[in-house]
Amino acid sequence: MTKTALITGITGQDGSYLAEFLLAKGYEVHGIKRRASSFNTQRIDHIYQDPHTPNPRMVLHYGDLTDSSNLTRILQQVQPDEVYNLGAQSHVAVSFESPEYTADVDAMGTLRLLEAIRLLGLDKKTRFYQASTSELYGLVQEIPQKETTPFYPRSPYAVAKLYAYWITVNYREAYGMYACNGILFNHESPRRGETFVTRKITRGLANIAQGLEDCLYMGNMDALRDWGHAKDYVRMQWMMLQQDQPEDFVIATGVQYSVREFIRWSAAELGITLRFEGKGVEEHAVVEHIDGEGSELRAPALKVGDVIVRVDPRYFRPAEVETLLGDPAKAKEKLGWTPEITVQEMCAEMVAEDLKVAQRHAFLKAHGHDVPVAVEN
Ligand code: NDP
Numbered sequence: 001m002t003k004t005a006l007i008t009g010i011t012g013q014d015g016s017y018l019a020e021f022l023l024a025k026g027y028e029v030h031g032i033k034r035r036a037s038s039f040n041t042q043r044i045d046h047i048y049q050d051p052h053t054p055n056p057r058m059v060l061h062y063g064d065l066t067d068s069s070n071l072t073r074i075l076q077q078v079q080p081d082e083v084y085n086l087g088a089q090s091h092v093a094v095s096f097e098s099p100e101y102t103a104d105v106d107a108m109g110t111l112r113l114l115e116a117i118r119l120l121g122l123d124k125k126t127r128f129y130q131a132s133t134s135e136l137y138g139l140v141q142e143i144p145q146k147e148t149t150p151f152y153p154r155s156p157y158a159v160a161k162l163y164a165y166w167i168t169v170n171y172r173e174a175y176g177m178y179a180c181n182g183i184l185f186n187h188e189s190p191r192r193g194e195t196f197v198t199r200k201i202t203r204g205l206a207n208i209a210q211g212l213e214d215c216l217y218m219g220n221m222d223a224l225r226d227w228g229h230a231k232d233y234v235r236m237q238w239m240m241l242q243q244d245q246p247e248d249f250v251i252a253t254g255v256q257y258s259v260r261e262f263i264r265w266s267a268a269e270l271g272i273t274l275r276f277e278g279k280g281v282e283e284h285a286v287v288e289h290i291d292g293e294g295s296e297l298r299a300p301a302l303k304v305g306d307v308i309v310r311v312d313p314r315y316f317r318p319a320e321v322e323t324l325l326g327d328p329a330k331a332k333e334k335l336g337w338t339p340e341i342t343v344q345e346m347c348a349e350m351v352a353e354d355l356k357v358a359q360r361h362a363f364l365k366a367h368g369h370d371v372p373v374a375v376e377n
């Protein structure tokens with residue numbers, strides 16, 4: 001029997017990898033996309049199926065997590081075996097600027113979905129995955145963090161996700177629903193949104209190396225994160241819904257690095273050795289050495305002594321999460337899950353992808369065309 005899945009947030013990083021994964025497993029995949037004034041389906045265009053084809057296995061529905069009636073209608077129509085609630089205002093810094101909207105989507109949106117499943121009588125059929133987050137640990141109470149570590153959220157985003165975490169647990173306990181939380185630590189990929197720190201770095205440095213930008217402006221480079229690859233993490237999202245009993249799991253690699261280290265690796269992928277100088281807001285990174293081999297292709301715009309990374313306090317957060325390190329032992333023991341892609345391999349993949357785009361843009365610019373490289377980040 002073909003299984004049917006509904007993914008909120010299908011147009012996002014995880015949604016796109018999860019949709020690919022489920023299609024490969026033979027699922028019929030439905031996704032909710034938001035109406036936007038321009039196309040917002042770039043991450044899933046390669047798996048899009050024309051609705052005119054007979055029995056398409058991937059179907060998109062317009063919708064929004066702030067709209068109960070819309071969610072109810074889609075659930076009623078799709079009757080999914082599995083719901084993956086990945087939709088969210090997912091940017092921590094932005095949540096300080098739009099706290100109420102973040103709460104509406106991330107907290108209330110989760111409640112709306114769970115309640116719609118229940119009221120439609122799908123609670124015994126439909127399994128529910130909630131995209132919970134290591135941000136719940138915030139001001140960490142224990143190192144490394146595991147399923148039993150107390151939460152201490154540090155942003156409107158994390159507080160909203162705390163509600164979503166507990167309402168998922170509550171619907172499981174109160175109504176016997178198969179509902180579970182994946183407490184996922186940071187995961188990245190070439191499809192990562194451009195304003196999250198890893199992608200901002202790989203894209204920014206690739207652009208600088210190609211002469212499209214001058215300098216990368218960073219916030220807190222001391223922050224420590226446990227970074228994995230999104231492909232490994234969506235596999236685990238699916239595994240969590242295939243167990244006999246619903247349970248919550250931490251998904252992490254168990255190693256952490258600083259933002260500064262990620263900058264160093266990214267630069268190294270471009271053949272550049274950086275030297276960090278100065279302290280606090282004065283800190284900056286200087287090009288110390290350029291690897292001769294292939295440098296005319298990778299970093300033609302750079303020379304030794306260029307300052308290409310600086311600090312801009314604009315990117316400091318009102319309350320920071322300084323350190324996150326997950327303990328994925330339960331996922332390994334109970335589900336046999338281990339990450340297959342290291343953070344260094346992921347960094348190399350991200351730089352390679354961003355370099356290709358930057359090289360294309362540099363070529364166009366050299367031939368007199370406008371290229372839209374700058375973003376507000
Ligand atoms: P993205 O920001 O890449 O994707 C978020 C998705 O949610 C997009 O499809 C977005 O649509 C959609 N969305 C935003 N607002 C709404 C709304 N009001 N109604 C419906 N959909 C909406 O996030 P990721 O793929 O990285 O993360 C997926 C989930 O996992 C999120 O819930 C995130 O909070 C959580 N998470 C992520 C981690 C990570 O490191 N990536 C770690 C732990 C948890 P659009 O494309 O139109 O903007």
Ligand code: GDR
Pocket residue numbers: 090091092093132133134135184185186187195196197198200217218219220221223224225259315317320321322377
């Ligand atoms: P995070 O990811 O807040 O952990 O949330 P992000 O990549 O935005 O930040 C990671 C760390 O890097 C520091 N940082 C900067 N961050 C950004 N975005 N831009 C900068 O210029 C910059 N300079 C330093 C941050 O302060 C932070 O400490 C992500 C999101 O995907 C959430 O949805 C998810 O829940 C968590 O990961 C786990």
